[in-house]
Amino acid sequence: MPLVVVGSVAIDHVQTPTDRRDNLLGGSATHFSYAASFFTSVRLVGVVGDDWPAEHTAMLDARGIDTSGLHQVAGGKTFTWTGRYHDNMNDRDTLDVQLNVFGEFDPVLPEAYRRAKYVFLANGVPAVQMKVLSQVPGRRLAVADTMDLWINIAREDLDKLLTQLDGLVLNDSEAKLIAQTENLVTAGHRVKEMGPKFVIIKKGEHGAMFFSDHETYVLPAFPTPRVIDPTGAGDSFAGGMMGYLSEQDNFEPETLKTALAYGILVASFNVEGFGLERLQEITREDIEDRMAEYRKMLSF
């Protein structure tokens, strides 16, 4: 089943305690799409400027990612993000953000995308996320990401969005902020009460938690010692998860848990290189090998 993702496409400049890379292909929709493309065909919706290197689009096309929804604005510049990671590789400072054409992103889905059954709304303005949902009325599963900014400045829209979602993915600090509690288990349940049928809290190096009416569980991260660049880990997590659900074309509780595990594993590869470098080196077979290790790790 094709999977539609709407989100940012960006040029990243990343500094870590020991290294740096400029002009990386970045953005939430990009990391999501690449991660999901191990499992299913992806239809990308995003916006770039005329400074956008054509080889990036060619690379995505070669992965079977449909880029007909990637809008290029003549005379515009692509969203850029510059960040520096702390020694712990978890905290980071944003040194510079240039929203450029992404600042006026008004996603219009190509006709072929509108019949999609699986939709992921990467982090973005909640009102825009809702506008996307209205373009895919026949969807079976809509999942969104969000961030502290929208919790703080667009809470009303976000609350409305939550009632229209099947699933919400957010990180631990965002969950604590929106639910006003320091206990993540309580936070997960509270966010679920706000509308979505399930909530996934991403805990970075500590894995992810899942909450639905009947289930609460936690899966740990895969313990990789090679943490090179965490940028896009959360988006590649969501991409692996949604990609697997689209491939299986169901979201029964058992499938959802397996999907969460795939998301965790794809994210564990994502952090092993700058930008998409590591994901570009691996195959589905590498993911399956790590899945076998992961299942073994969790059985006793």
Added chain:
Amino acid sequence: MPLVVVGSVAIDHVQTPTDRRDNLLGGSATHFSYAASFFTSVRLVGVVGDDWPAEHTAMLDARGIDTSGLHQVAGGKTFTWTGRYHDNMNDRDTLDVQLNVFGEFDPVLPEAYRRAKYVFLANGVPAVQMKVLSQVPGRRLAVADTMDLWINIAREDLDKLLTQLDGLVLNDSEAKLIAQTENLVTAGHRVKEMGPKFVIIKKGEHGAMFFSDHETYVLPAFPTPRVIDPTGAGDSFAGGMMGYLSEQDNFEPETLKTALAYGILVASFNVEGFGLERLQEITREDIEDRMAEYRKMLSF
């Protein structure tokens, strides 16, 4: 197989964001012993003053914990700790510590204890921990806990101790400190290189990691929403783990992983009440029920 534990026995005063309790039965050896007593017979070595309430000893005796190694110092006062937890229930401030008789703790094991096969050295002065080891020459498994204080002020002794241990248990910040790295996977391996055959890093609400020559794995914490008082969680984790190993009387890799899971589950009960309150309410059957849930949570 009987299990010997040497460590602190204390009176705790605990404040949380919403509640407080005074004069709780606390201390590392106490939490450890109670947790381990669900699985095996425990022999406790500790020291208290003549202010020590006899009913505490009676309660431990009633659990089948051998307190003949609990030395009472005439004219002395029992170790007391007063602490306040932050809103996140993870960080805490120590408001007051009175080491009292524990400051001159010089553990001498009763004759019957010296033939023990399973030994746990709760957090303490590394030189004293080594002195205990020398009293149980026929041991089969010796595991110790430590803390940042000894890493900072008694590193030479600690390094010597590490070469005499089968296992070391420490928390995430201590592992980062001793191994001088922010990456926990790297930290675990580095600490193992310092001597112990296996290393366990406790991550509090995020579970625990295990490192041996042939294995690296992570198990998540059990997601309890009822976090009332985390005091003693790490000691009850170690108690559950060592108790199970002593009960099984082996420490094969498979048994060790199951033991780690039992430790995680006993700790998840420990935090659900002040001091030992919650552990005193439950039975082995409650632990087994939670184990069934936990295994289900980790399978997909």
